[in-house]
Amino acid sequence: MQFGTKAIHAGVEPDPTTGAIMTPIYQTSTYVQAAPGDHKGYEYSRTHNPTRTALQNALAALENGRHGLCFATGMAAIDAVVKLLKPGDEVVSTNDLYGGTYRLFTKVFEGFGVKFRFVDMSDLANVEAALSPNTKLIWAETPTNPLLRIIDIEGLAALARKQGCLLGVDNTFASPYLQNPLDLGADLVMHSVTKYLGGHSDVVMGALVVKDDALAERLAFLQNSCGATPGPMDCFLVLRGLKTLHLRMQRHSENGAVVAAFLAAHPKVDKVYWPGFPSHANHAVAKRQMKDFGGMISFTLKGDRMDDALRVLSSTKLFSLAESLGGVESLLGHPASMTHASIPREDRLRNGLADTLIRLSVGLEDAGDLVADLQQALG
Numbered sequence: 001m002q003f004g005t006k007a008i009h010a011g012v013e014p015d016p017t018t019g020a021i022m023t024p025i026y027q028t029s030t031y032v033q034a035a036p037g038d039h040k041g042y043e044y045s046r047t048h049n050p051t052r053t054a055l056q057n058a059l060a061a062l063e064n065g066r067h068g069l070c071f072a073t074g075m076a077a078i079d080a081v082v083k084l085l086k087p088g089d090e091v092v093s094t095n096d097l098y099g100g101t102y103r104l105f106t107k108v109f110e111g112f113g114v115k116f117r118f119v120d121m122s123d124l125a126n127v128e129a130a131l132s133p134n135t136k137l138i139w140a141e142t143p144t145n146p147l148l149r150i151i152d153i154e155g156l157a158a159l160a161r162k163q164g165c166l167l168g169v170d171n172t173f174a175s176p177y178l179q180n181p182l183d184l185g186a187d188l189v190m191h192s193v194t195k196y197l198g199g200h201s202d203v204v205m206g207a208l209v210v211k212d213d214a215l216a217e218r219l220a221f222l223q224n225s226c227g228a229t230p231g232p233m234d235c236f237l238v239l240r241g242l243k244t245l246h247l248r249m250q251r252h253s254e255n256g257a258v259v260a261a262f263l264a265a266h267p268k269v270d271k272v273y274w275p276g277f278p279s280h281a282n283h284a285v286a287k288r289q290m291k292d293f294g295g296m297i298s299f300t301l302k303g304d305r306m307d308d309a310l311r312v313l314s315s316t317k318l319f320s321l322a323e324s325l326g327g328v329e330s331l332l333g334h335p336a337s338m339t340h341a342s343i344p345r346e347d348r349l350r351n352g353l354a355d356t357l358i359r360l361s362v363g364l365e366d367a368g369d370l371v372a373d374l375q376q377a378l379g
């Protein structure tokens with residue numbers, strides 16, 4: 001089955017009691033048993049819920065995995081992955097990780113004795129040098145936020161196999177339409193479902209997809225034991241969102257290409273970060289492992305005056321100033337004062353996060369209107 005067909009049909013069966021084509025919102029905490037232990041596979045909704053089961057199966061199909069697990073948020077999904085480890089274990093991860101993941105690793109799990117090393121993974125030699133006999137997990141994100149660096153997933157998988165450790169990939173920025181890390185050798189793929197999978201800025205959720213049965217069983221144990229599971233209403237909203245995932249990602253990518261080209265030609269714009277440009281440092285890797293290049297773009301202005309960026313940020317009319325990404329509406333953000341404000345300025349600049357850096361999540365509006373909005377804001 002091809003992707004678009006799976007997006008609409010995978011995991012979803014007509015409701016057995018009524019034939020309802022849409023999976024009902026099973027808004028129930030418990031399930032009546034005919035006799036002790038005699039039930040229909042559902043006992044309590046933290047452990048299993050039919051709406052969640054449909055979504056988990058749909059996500060597993062879209063990532064070419066065997067098991068999907070949904071969590072209350074993206075962070076709860078990553079939390080479950082780190083809980084596979086024990087004190088003394090080491091994790092190698094990227095130096096431009098999603099801020100919330102960096103906080104979870106350093107401010108929560110370092111306190112429990114797990115060690116983290118952060119390297120520039122766009123060069124695999126840095127990853128290899130950071131591995132030790134205690135490395136149990138490589139955790140990557142590609143494309144990265146906000147500089148859209150691209151990491152070679154197949155190359156990482158080869159290193160993980162040699163090391164005998166797990167490889168997890170946060171696939172939030174790409175979505176399963178653009179990139180399938182399990183096919184490239186990863187053991188775990190993670191999504192902030194909040195973003196492209198939900199796609200309509202109306203739900204917060206996370207998910208993991210794996211192939212291996214034993215790994216899935218261990219994660220399901222953690223999902224149930226730690227208890228950060230999503231409710232059935234949210235699962236329903238995401239099932240609805242998934243039905244147009246392929247169409248949305250095609251349009252995000254088309255609009256992304258138009259906006260990136262416009263920015264690259266604009267006299268006030270300095271750098272444009274978008275993996276679709278042949279000049280992007282890892283464009284060849286992006287072309288190999290992604291179906292298209294998506295709608296996430298960052299750019300800097302000429303000069304280094306933060307005020308210029310702030311003026312652009314408060315002048316757009318269609319692009320709304322907000323955190324998050326991946327919804328139908330276009331958003332823009334300013335890493336230096338929003339998502340990355342807690343990082344000292346020198347560290348930010350060293351990592352390429354200029355004061356004039358602006359991040360766009362290009363939505364599904366008409367491209368001409370988006371370009372006109374940026375044109376007037378830059379003017």
Ligand SMILES: *Cc1c(COP(=O)(O)O)cnc(C)c1O
Nearest residue numbers: 073074075098170172192194205
């Ligand atoms: C948003 C995001 C997360 C966290 O997900 P939540 O659903 O907000 O908990 C993790 N990784 C990436 C890349 C994200 O964009």
